[in-house]
Amino acid sequence: MLLAGLAAAVALAGCGGSGSDENPSGGKSSPTARKTGGPATAPGILKAEGYVLVPRTNVALRPPDGFVVAASLPGLARKGTRSTFLVSQAATPYDDPEEVVDEVETGFNDEAATAQKGLELSSVKRLSIDGRPAVGATGTQTAGGLAFNKAIVTFPSEGFLVTVSATLAPDDPVSAADALAILRGARWSTRGAAGNPGFVVRPAAGYVKQAASGGLSYTLGGRLGPGVPAFLVNRSLGGTPTPRHERRDVARARFGAFPGNPRADSEEPVTISGLAGWEFTGTGKEGGRERRYYAAVLFTDEGYLALVGTFDPASYSDQTDAFRSMARSLELTDR
CATH class of the missing domain: 3.40.1000.10 (Mog1/PsbP, alpha/beta/alpha sandwich)
Known part of the structure; x- marks a missing residue:
């Protein structure tokens, strides 16, 4: 479902x-x-x-x-x-x-x-x-x-x-x-209200921005459907910082909680736009089909940013480099 x-x-x-x-x-x-x-x-x-x-x-x-x-x-x-x-x-x-x-x-x-x-x-x-x-x-x-x-x-x-x-x-x-x-x-409302999520990324070749209230959303070719490569950026809720000694475990838990419950096969520390965090790749399953994942979880004074990309490897070529390039192009606009 x-x-x-x-x-x-x-x-x-x-x-x-x-x-x-x-x-x-x-x-x-x-x-x-x-x-x-x-x-x-x-x-x-x-x-x-x-x-x-x-x-x-x-x-x-x-x-x-x-x-x-x-x-x-x-x-x-x-x-x-x-x-x-x-x-x-x-x-x-x-x-x-x-x-x-x-x-x-x-x-x-x-x-x-x-x-x-x-x-x-x-x-x-x-x-x-x-x-x-x-x-x-x-x-x-x-x-x-x-x-x-x-x-x-x-x-x-x-x-x-x-x-x-x-x-x-x-x-x-x-x-x-x-x-x-x-x-x-x-x-x-007859018209959507304006607003700025507080961050921007540079889309990889072929990726088209989609309407998404909670943050940023891009899909390959602007398509929607099961397994279509998609990349999203979203901010956590709660408004509380994560202690430094807990950040790795929090990032691991967040990665595993994405839809499809991916398991990490790589994990590296990363700093993007001045925010330190962790970068993951892994594999999960949704709707009975395998999905590949990339994610960066970057910590802020109010929680974290989650940047995640996913695609169906049986239908699309590896999108990890495209996801990584979008993640590393992140710029914060609300500083």
């Missing part, structure tokens, strides 16, 4: 993992998406109704008291805490919106898979988000010895798979049920 894997990778990352569209090549191989019915509202009207536009997405939310727009997520955050509302909007090919929701629902009900992320969902149900079919869930997610309250909705819209997830510190006054009510009230 590749679409479910994509949604889970996004939705389960809210306790310090990568808030990313980590697998844009997942999903069905259809080259075009059928437009999903549902209203779209002009940004000015949404703002007049008390909504805020989430940067780099078409999603508008009514923020609860104390939450402000956080462009780096993108989403909402309560300052000084690890409580966030994260929006992921990734271009994803699909034919039938209802089938997308079926697959996501199956993924959310996979207790073994969700448990690997420390997530325990107490409720999974079908919903409608601004006239679009959706699936929602509430529960808790354990990370760093703390149980965070969690609410998630996922829905297809206009050729995108959208996941909005709330991750709430144990002492946050907003409950999981409160958060789900906020997510159910999400609206779709």
Whole structure:
């Protein structure tokens, strides 16, 4: 269930993992998406109704008291805490919106898979988000010895798979049920809101930029589908630095947690754009097919950046050098 894997990778990352569209090549191989019915509202009207536009997405939310727009997520955050509302909007090919929701629902009900992320969902149900079919869930997610309250909705819209997830510190006054009510009230804007993820890379020859709210996404030839070479850059959530003596283990764990659960066959220290970290190559399996991976995990004062590339070696030539060149071209724009 590749679409479910994509949604889970996004939705389960809210306790310090990568808030990313980590697998844009997942999903069905259809080259075009059928437009999903549902209203779209002009940004000015949404703002007049008390909504805020989430940067780099078409999603508008009514923020609860104390939450402000956080462009780096993108989403909402309560300052000084690890409580966030994260929006992921990734271009994803699909034919039938209802089938997308079926697959996501199956993924959310996979207790073994969700448990690997420390997530325990107490409720999974079908919903409608601004006239679009959706699936929602509430529960808790354990990370760093703390149980965070969690609410998630996922829905297809206009050729995108959208996941909005709330991750709430144990002492946050907003409950999981409160958060789900906020997510159910999400609206779709006629125009995507502008925003800068805080970093850029130089794409390798043949790679085309894709729409990705959480960071940067490039695919070979601009194609989408299982196994298509894809390269992504995303920032971790949580806002806390990793102690130096823990960084190697954190980087290894992050690499192994990418969709397909790759095993490293090479591991080297690396410094890119002044950020020190670790560089990996390895092999995993997704959808029954082998996948090759490249990744660099670079540590910052607020967590880390994850730069990851993946491709199907049975269908494409080795893309490791292309991925490495893109990673090493990283420039930070928010310093």
